[in-house]
Amino acid sequence: MATVALLEKEQLTDPIALRVYEEILNELGFGIVPNVFKSMANRPKFLEANWNHFRSTILQGDIPRTLKEMVGVAISQANKSEYALKVHLHGLSALGMSEEVLQALVSNFDACPLPEREKTMIRFGLKIATQPLTVTEADYESLRKIGLDDDEIFEVVATAHLFTGINQYTDAIKLEIDAL
Amino acid sequence: MSDGDTAALPRQLEALDREQLLQTSRKLLAEADALSSRISVLNEIGLAINESLDLERIEHVIAKKAKWLLDFDHCSVCLKEDDDWRIKTLFGGPEPETLDLGKMPNLAQVIYTPRPVIIKAGSESTFLKDYASQIIIPLMAESGFMGAICFATTESNRYTRDDLRIGHMLALQLSSAIRNARNFAELQVTQAELKMRVEELDAYGHTIAHDLKGPLGNVKLRAEMFSMKFREQVPEAATKLVAGIGQSADQMTQMVNQLLTLAKLRTGDEQFTPVNVRKVVDAALERYSHLVETKGIHVEVSELPDACGQAQWIEEIFANLISNAIKYMGQENATPSITITGTSQPAAVRYEVRDTGIGIKPEAQGSLFEMFSRVHEVPDIEGIGLGLSIVSRIITRLRGEIGVESTYGEGTTFWFTLPPATTCVEGELSP
DSSP, X not given: OOSXXXXXXXXXXXXXXXXXXXXXXXXXXXXXXXXXXHTTTTSXXXXXXXXHHXXXXXXXXXXXXXXXXXXXXXXXXXXXXXXXHHXXXXXXXXXXXXXXXXXXXXXXXXXXXXXXXXXXXXHHHHHHHHOGGGOOHHHHHHHHHTTOOHHHHHHHHHHHHHHHHHHHHHHHTTOOOOOO | OOHHHHHHHHHHHHHHHHHHHXXXXXXXXXXXXXXXXXXXXXXXXXXXXXXXXXXXXXXXXXXXXXXXXXXXXXXXXXXXXXXXXXXXXXXXXXXXXXXXXXXXXXXXHHHHSOOOEEEOSOOSOXXXXXXXXXXXXXXEETTEEEEEEEEEESSXXXXXXXXXXXXXXXXXXXHHHHHHHHHHHHHHHHHXXXXXXXXXXXXXXXXXXXXXXXXXXXXXXXXXXXXXXHTTXXXXXXXXXXXXXXXXHHHXXXXXXXXXXXXXXHHOOOOXXXXXXXXXXXXXXXXXHHHHHHHTOEEEEOOOOOXXXXXXXXXXXXXXXXXXXXXXSOTTOSSOEEEEEEEEOSXXXXXXXXXXXXXXXXXXXXXXXXXTOOSOOOTTOOOOXXXXXXXXXXXXHTTOOEEEEEETTTEEXXXXXXXXXXXXXXXXXXX
16 A cells, blocks of 8 residues: 555646646556556646656657666566566556566566667666666667667666666555556 | 386487477577567557658658667668659768669669568678678558668678568558658648749739729729710710719729738738727728618617627628628618627627528528629629628638528528637737
């Protein structure tokens, strides 16, 4: 049970919160408003800021969303953050990823049958999230080698930063998993 | 070999087979899974490029996202534009040279067949001589071959049939996005040309109408001077003929003024303000007070809500509708009357100009608001059928609607709507 109230759309009166829920329903592609956003609706401006953060980081940019969600899976797995892991896995299966790849991604990343370019990017995101102080120039260079430019590398850093924050937040408020 | 060993062998073989089978299954599963991740990326790219109608944006998406589908060090797109070819490197080097199909036999093969090719080791192309493996896939339009997309890497034997399939699916998406972008660009050009032509026509119409006014004024003036000076010296029939010239000049002046009004309508400003409609109706009625009196027409105006628009144009609408009602009141009308009413609706205000005139036949009602369409072919009634088309254009410009209800022989009601005055914010019409 979450430590904060999860507001359903019908309970909302604030126009900002209502607009954000509408945008989430239209743009996220889940057909629902995930609990993480419902938990923020008591503070409409906080909800709006976090949704805009999510939208600009994950739904926009040059790196495919599928890959960003995979970075999210890897980070949530490393942080043992159950809520975020489930949401990312749902997101990926909604994007068309097979259950087998997702299982491998979680249980045995190195053996996961993904192209090396994707694995390099996911490893980098994971390191940014879990051991940021150990990231070296060589790590950045590994991304340039597989053809990422500085803007795309920034997208990976921003993605890792966003998902780390979401893990911390959802774990702290003991957010229950959505009925997906 | 002991009996025990003999007995164990089939089991070992069975175990081995099972192990092999398991390994093969795992390998196949892994390959299928890897494909599923690529297909989900492919869907994303397809959506992203088909969202855009700008060719540069589409090429940007391909340059950025295609690397998550296929391993390559070089990606280029070659497109046929009119009768010229254009080649552009989207990812990696080298920068493109002038397209010379003689020096690019692989590309030429794709263009002339048009079928995709996989090059496994060594390129015959001077452009891509540093890339051992290549996939070149044609891009197809409705009319046939449109171009090709090329992925290349320095590693030999890099590409498989699966890579080709993935590349082919991407090429299908890209072809459709490029077709949409080109059709859109063509539409924009056509639209700009049309706009220019309409502006030219407007300017032409305006100039002609304007230049006609001077000579027309002269005709009218000279006809009047002739009547005044020579009335006593010429037969009465000649005076009548000259008076006819003056009347025709008046009609022509009216038509010219209508044409000028039409031209002004297209170029006028878009500032909207709250308008006191009762005031503009009174002004419009004032223009025809003499005719109303002469013909003994009873006029009734109810309370009218204000509207958002431009006073001069709303007056023009009422003036035209009142003028029409007077014109078509009918010679033998025992109770000639015009009633003007207005009502407020949730999103608009609606006005009606109702007359007890001769009415309009149902078959004539459809084309009533088109240019040069006359309500009736009634002799002795002036006009060239521009009035209602002007009214309709003004109302469209003021974001309203117009319609007509009429029973032939009983009368006609013209109605129109305008945005309510409350929708005007600081002189602008709120969306």
